[in-house]
Amino acid sequence: MTAHPLRLPTGPVDLAALPTDAKPGFDGKKSDGKAALCGLGDELADLQERLWAEGRATGSRRRVLLVLQGMDTSGKGGTLRHTVGLVDPQGVRITSFKAPTKEELSHDFLWRIRRAVPDPGYLGVFDRSHYEDVLIARVNELASLEEIDRRYDAINAFEQELVDDGTVVLKCMLHLSKDEQRNRLLARLDNPEKHWKYEPGDIDARARWDDYQEAYALALERTNTEHAPWYVVPSDRKWFRNLAVGQLLLAALRGMDLRWPAADFDVEAERARLLASDAST
Amino acid sequence: MTAHPLRLPTGPVDLAALPTDAKPGFDGKKSDGKAALCGLGDELADLQERLWAEGRATGSRRRVLLVLQGMDTSGKGGTLRHTVGLVDPQGVRITSFKAPTKEELSHDFLWRIRRAVPDPGYLGVFDRSHYEDVLIARVNELASLEEIDRRYDAINAFEQELVDDGTVVLKCMLHLSKDEQRNRLLARLDNPEKHWKYEPGDIDARARWDDYQEAYALALERTNTEHAPWYVVPSDRKWFRNLAVGQLLLAALRGMDLRWPAADFDVEAERARLLASDAST
Numbered sequence: 251m252t253a254h255p256l257r258l259p260t261g262p263v264d265l266a267a268l269p270t271d272a273k274p275g276f277d278g279k280k281s282d283g284k285a286a287l288c289g290l291g292d293e294l295a296d297l298q299e300r301l302w303a304e305g306r307a308t309g310s311r312r313r314v315l316l317v318l319q320g321m322d323t324s325g326k327g328g329t330l331r332h333t334v335g336l337v338d339p340q341g342v343r344i345t346s347f348k349a350p351t352k353e354e355l356s357h358d359f360l361w362r363i364r365r366a367v368p369d370p371g372y373l374g375v376f377d378r379s380h381y382e383d384v385l386i387a388r389v390n391e392l393a394s395l396e397e398i399d400r401r402y403d404a405i406n407a408f409e410q411e412l413v414d415d416g417t418v419v420l421k422c423m424l425h426l427s428k429d430e431q432r433n434r435l436l437a438r439l440d441n442p443e444k445h446w447k448y449e450p451g452d453i454d455a456r457a458r459w460d461d462y463q464e465a466y467a468l469a470l471e472r473t474n475t476e477h478a479p480w481y482v483v484p485s486d487r488k489w490f491r492n493l494a495v496g497q498l499l500l501a502a503l504r505g506m507d508l509r510w511p512a513a514d515f516d517v518e519a520e521r522a523r524l525l526a527s528d529a530s531t
Numbered sequence: 532m533t534a535h536p537l538r539l540p541t542g543p544v545d546l547a548a549l550p551t552d553a554k555p556g557f558d559g560k561k562s563d564g565k566a567a568l569c570g571l572g573d574e575l576a577d578l579q580e581r582l583w584a585e586g587r588a589t590g591s592r593r594r595v596l597l598v599l600q601g602m603d604t605s606g607k608g609g610t611l612r613h614t615v616g617l618v619d620p621q622g623v624r625i626t627s628f629k630a631p632t633k634e635e636l637s638h639d640f641l642w643r644i645r646r647a648v649p650d651p652g653y654l655g656v657f658d659r660s661h662y663e664d665v666l667i668a669r670v671n672e673l674a675s676l677e678e679i680d681r682r683y684d685a686i687n688a689f690e691q692e693l694v695d696d697g698t699v700v701l702k703c704m705l706h707l708s709k710d711e712q713r714n715r716l717l718a719r720l721d722n723p724e725k726h727w728k729y730e731p732g733d734i735d736a737r738a739r740w741d742d743y744q745e746a747y748a749l750a751l752e753r754t755n756t757e758h759a760p761w762y763v764v765p766s767d768r769k770w771f772r773n774l775a776v777g778q779l780l781l782a783a784l785r786g787m788d789l790r791w792p793a794a795d796f797d798v799e800a801e802r803a804r805l806l807a808s809d810a811s812t
């Protein structure tokens with residue numbers, strides 16, 4: 251997947267230079283994009299079922315972890331619904347991380363993350379993640395700079411562990427413009443059915459927009475590893491964001507060369523047993 | 532929902548007298564049934580999102596727990612994919628119960644069940660459940676009859692607790708004929724892509740078919756309470772099973788009178804704050 255247009259190059263990150271409204275790798279408009287996402291559905295569902303089958307029927311520890319990070323309204327929830335929603339929910343494990351509880355705060359920041367790592371065979375999704383601990387933690391000075399610095403390395407080591415244990419780690423930063431965030435927050439305020447999605451605290455985070463962008467840039471740079479690279483997904487267009495994450499997920503699953511597990515029993519003997527069991531009743 | 536045709540009447544249960552291939556409450560064929568399920572999708576998704584919103588934005592503890600029980604191949608997995616798959620996976624929590632682990636066995640049978648109860652706002656689904664502890668446990672004599680007897684009451688008390696805590700408990704027995712099970716097991720043996728779903732142990736359970744039906748009948752009779760009634764879903768037709776569970780789920784959600792949470796902030800003031808935050812940058 252290293253040649254994917256959304257793959258973040260290694261080195262210093264300048265988020266302002268990365269477009270939020272581009273459609274890299276896709277030549278079409280909204281209706282084409284929606285159709286293209288729909289067109290991925292069958293293969294996505296097929297490969298996810300193979301992964302699930304492998305996890306159930308074999309001792310394989312392989313799994314996929316999709317990490318979704320982005321500013322408020324960047325569309326983590328929409329991606330869950332429209333893209334992750336294309337596969338069998340039985341094999342999906344979504345964890346939405348909120349502000350840590352008192353108990354969680356009494357442990358290392360990765361404690362609650364480790365507990366949410368998906369079991370073999372699963373497509374696990376983190377809606378926000380351990381990256382909050384180097385993003386909001388940096389902006390709001392919830393930890394010292396030394397501690398934040400330690401966390402980048404701890405994250406890289408943790409993700410290396412996951413990869414060594416059979417996990418494909420797919421990290422997507424949903425890259426939104428400040429203008430588009432305003433539009434989406436206004437839309438939430440304008441629609442009583444969306445008031446529940448709005449929190450006054452969102453404006454406080456928005457007021458620190460530049461600080462967040464800087465925290466993201468630093469985090470992306472420090473954790474953009476070979477074993478768990480970052481993809482920056484232009485997210486001003488919801489349909490492109492959904493399609494892009496779908497394509498990344500599909501590429502990740504294709505890269506696993508997933509096969510249907512072979513029978514660990516004698517098929518003909520079982521057929522005979524089955525038919526015999528009927529004859530005797 | 533007490534008038535629903537699939538609602539099991541109270542009193543002794545004769546499963547043999549309940550059809551597995553009927554289509555109660557639906558006058559149509561396969562293509563109509565698939566279209567009808569599709570037609571439920573929008574309202575199901577809308578109501579589930581309201582439930583999710585309520586759980587996120589208010590202190591409500593309301594939630595739904597869908598319990599799926601049935602013999603092997605009765606379609607618990609298919610129901611998850613086709614019916615539960617109609618709603619946003621973010622608000623769904625599926626737990627598939629397998630044979631209890633050593634740790635689970637060292638606790639009361641409800642211990643692992645309690646840990647899987649969905650949080651407020653969720654649609655939780657149990658693929659198999661605490662009922663295994665009065666089904667396979669009875670057939671395979673994994674517990675004494677006295678213990679099984681105690682468990683019926685413990686289950687009723689547990690489900691009453693759930694209801695008192697704001698949970699709508701929707702229990703569906705996917706009712707399959709022995710003939711249709713043979714067809715489905717043969718189909719799994721005939722298709723290498725489905726071998727992973729087949730387990731030789733399935734034949735052993737099939738050999739005890741009548742014992743299982745009896746255990747089901749006793750369990751249904753003893754736990755068919757007003758607060759958590761049983762629905763027996765004819766499941767020889769996959770499309771009808773999926774539609775029927777969809778209709779039951781929809782009725783359950785409709786019965787909750789779910790409203791979008793009201794704003795707990797001053798909408799106009801927030802709009803002004805949002806626009807002001809932009810002007811200053």
